[in-house]
Amino acid sequence: DQQVKQNSPSLSVQEGRISILNCDYTNSMFDYFLWYKKYPAEGPTFLISISSIKDKNEDGRFTVFLNKSAKHLSLHIVPSQPGDSAVYFCAASVEGAQKLVFGQGTRLTINP
C-alpha cells in the first residue's frame, strides 16, 4: 500500500524556468510533510518542510504548497538552476511518530 505517491518518475525543465514537483498521499493522519533532494552516491538532503496547519512555506527559491482536501503537495523551484538536477523525494509523517513514509522519487533534470 503506497501511502505517498510521486506519479512522475522524471521531469525536464529549462534553466531559469519554474520546476513543479508533485506528490499525493492517502493517509489523512499525515500532518507533517518534507521534501528531500538526493544526488547519486549521497544520502537525501533536507530541503523544506510544511506542517498541516499551513498551506504554504517558502525558503528562498523553494516553495511547498499543501492542499489537505486534495491530499496533495507540490514543490516549486524558481528559478531552476543546473545544480537542482537530482532526484526529489517527498515524505510524510504522523505527529510524534517520526517515521517518514517516502514517495518513489522524481528525477529532475535542468537543461541549460
Added chain:
Amino acid sequence: DAGVTQSPTHLIKTRGQQVTLRCSPKSGHDTVSWYQQALGQGPQFIFQYYEEEERQRGNFPDRFSGHQFPNYSSELNVNALLLGDSALYLCASSSPGGYTDTQYFGPGTRLTVL
C-alpha cells in the same frame, strides 16, 4: 559540525551471511532511524532507536535488528542475508521533541548480496 556518518561505504556479502552496518549521528542528535532504499524506490523505514531502545519498527522481519550505544551511535544487523536485501541502507538522525524534528541522512551503505 560533523553530519551523519556511516560505515562501510560499500559491502559485498553472500546469501546466508550476516552483516553489521554502523552509523554516527549528527552532533547534538540522540535519535537514530534506519531506512532501506531499493533501486528505483524511496527509502523504507526499518526502525528507530532512542535512549538505547527500539522505539518504532517498520514492516521488516526479525532478521533485521539494531542497537544504540550510550554515545548515540547505532548499528544495524541483518542475519541470514537474502538476495533481496541488496539495497542502499540509510541512517538518519534527529533530536527529540516532536514531529517537527527533521531527520538528517548519512551517505548510506551500499550492500550487495550475491
